[in-house]
Amino acid sequence: MGEWSPDTELDGYEQLVFLLPEEPTYALEPENSLVATLVRHDAPRYPSALLYLHGWKDYFFQTHLADEIDGPGYDFYALDLAATAARCGLSSSPATSRT
Numbered sequence: 240m241g242e243w244s245p246d247t248e249l250d251g252y253e254q255l256v257f258l259l260p261e262e263p264t265y266a267l268e269p270e271n272s273l274v275a276t277l278v279r280h281d282a283p284r285y286p287s288a289l290l291y292l293h294g295w296k297d298y299f300f301q302t303h304l305a306d307e308i309d310g311p312g313y314d315f316y317a318l319d320l321a322a323t324a325a326r327c328g329l330s331s332s333p334a335t336s337r338t
Contacts, residue, residue, distance in 0.1 A: 248298055249300065254278050275320065276298070279314065287313050
């Protein structure tokens with residue numbers, strides 16, 4: 240697994256991108272090209288967290304949701320689902336790109 244780095248889309252957020260080598264690819268997709276991107280607001284601060292799953296045709300951008308979850312004392316993580324987002328060109332290799 241990789242390391243956390245500044246998010247490519249959101250200031251004040253970090254991303255962790257990792258390959259999904261077991262995910263099957265379709266015709267014309269490079270083998271091992273699917274990735275998942277985990278996004279968080281800076282470094283974790285709380286003992287509890289909420290994981291937000293999405294990824295249809297966009298990437299995580301709902302910072303207001305992350306702020307609301309952070310208020311009562313939960314770290315917020317969003318997972319871009321590679322099986323849908325990658326096929327829309329939003330979460331694919333190289334691992335540093337979510338666009």
